[in-house]
Amino acid sequence: MTQFVWFLVYTAVVFCRDFGTENVDKRILLNDPDLFNTQIQAIQRELETVKSQLATQVNINNAQQAEIDYLKRVTDNQHTTQGSTYTIWGKTHCPPKNGTGTVYSGIAGGGYYDKPGNGANTLCLPHNPDPAPSDFPTHFQHNDRAASSFIYGAEYQYTYKNIAVDDDVPCAICSVAHASSVIMIPAKMTCPTGWSKEYAGVLTAPAQWSGHRIGEYLCVDQNAEYLGEGTRQQNYDGTLFYPVQAACGSLPCPPFTSSQLIACVVCSK
The missing domain is CATH 2.170.240 (Noncollagenous (NC1) domain of collagen IV)
Incomplete structure (x- = not known):
């Protein structure tokens, strides 16, 4: 149990550092649940943002592929009807x-x-x-x-x-x-x-x-x-x-x- 708690503490410290929180006091107290929850919520929001960006990119890729397929059909049709x-x-x-x-x-x-x-x-x-x-x-x-x-x-x-x-x-x-x-x-x-x-x-x-x-x-x-x-x-x-x-x-x-x-x-x- 103690090892798991220290693991959570270490994870919170790493996330704080990665998100530009160098100026935040890295001494996270185990009896400060508000700070811990804040960091978790920030991570969740970041993940949601990344998911949204990925979904947007997928839609863009699908639209581009549809346009490529359409242009290919037009080109093929022009080729077959040439004469x-x-x-x-x-x-x-x-x-x-x-x-x-x-x-x-x-x-x-x-x-x-x-x-x-x-x-x-x-x-x-x-x-x-x-x-x-x-x-x-x-x-x-x-x-x-x-x-x-x-x-x-x-x-x-x-x-x-x-x-x-x-x-x-x-x-x-x-x-x-x-x-x-x-x-x-x-x-x-x-x-x-x-x-x-x-x-x-x-x-x-x-x-x-x-x-x-x-x-x-x-x-x-x-x-x-x-x-x-x-x-x-x-x-x-x-x-x-x-x-x-x-x-x-x-x-x-x-x-x-x-x-x-x-x-x-x-x-x-």
Whole structure:
């Protein structure tokens, strides 16, 4: 019992010293319970403070970890959803290369070559079209005349490798999982440093002849294909793909040359 009492006395002295109580009389009397209780209460308060600080730090750590997990999910999601799309003209499917897939194979189409109006851009129409809403009107009147817009198929107006004049033009919509940007560069067959080549070919557009409507410059694959054995070289016109040539003047020659056929390349990054 005496040893235990002296142990308590020694402990109280140590705690008094550790908490900056050097100026307090270290001679603790055993018959002074108030002083002893005061020191014990001070220790208990200090322990409660430490516990509170630890709990606060745990909450902060948990919040920081939750934010780290959230940012990681966002980064992973951005990585998995990264990608871009482009249209390849003259092919039924997209290039067989890593990271590039065919969304759908289609039919090139647009406005009639010599008609005003309609859309100026060329579209890649799917092989399995869905009808418009059944209650949508089928006749439109403007100034007492029937008015409407039409879309036609497309035909090549040149012969090269596997295709001939009046062959119908296929197309495909391609997805590029490894890239966020896709560009078409005219007058080039190779891509800039750091870019990957999707395909290369010849630049086409509607003819410059009088009566032909304005259209787009489109890059047709150098190994173009045609649609349907049964419709080869049947002249239905529609949207027409003519090769583009250089015209010297405001276009400097050199580096271009007069009547030079213009190449093109589609690049991704």
